Amino acid sequence: MYLYVLKSDALERVPEALLAAFGKARHSFDLVLTPERKLASEDITVVLENLEKQGYHLQMPPAEEEYIEHLPEELLRRNDPV
Numbered sequence: 001m002y003l004y005v006l007k008s009d010a011l012e013r014v015p016e017a018l019l020a021a022f023g024k025a026r027h028s029f030d031l032v033l034t035p036e037r038k039l040a041s042e043d044i045t046v047v048l049e050n051l052e053k054q055g056y057h058l059q060m061p062p063a064e065e066e067y068i069e070h071l072p073e074e075l076l077r078r079n080d081p082v
Helices: 016-022 044-054 064-068
Strands: 002-005 056-059
Touching: 002 044, 016 056, 044 056
Parallel strands: none
Antiparallel strands: 002 056
């Protein structure tokens, strides 16, 4: 899971309850976000709106069924009994 925050705010605007549930935050990387930028898993408009309104954006991993369904059949059957 990723927690996007404004560099100038750091974790100041993130609610304590979210920080407690999130666990120890570790800096991963810095991004320059613009409306034109494409993100792999998130809608940039939503990310920018959340950063402006609430000071953070939480990106959750995809639901298990989302990525399991898209695996090739060969991988899905790899552990099936013979």
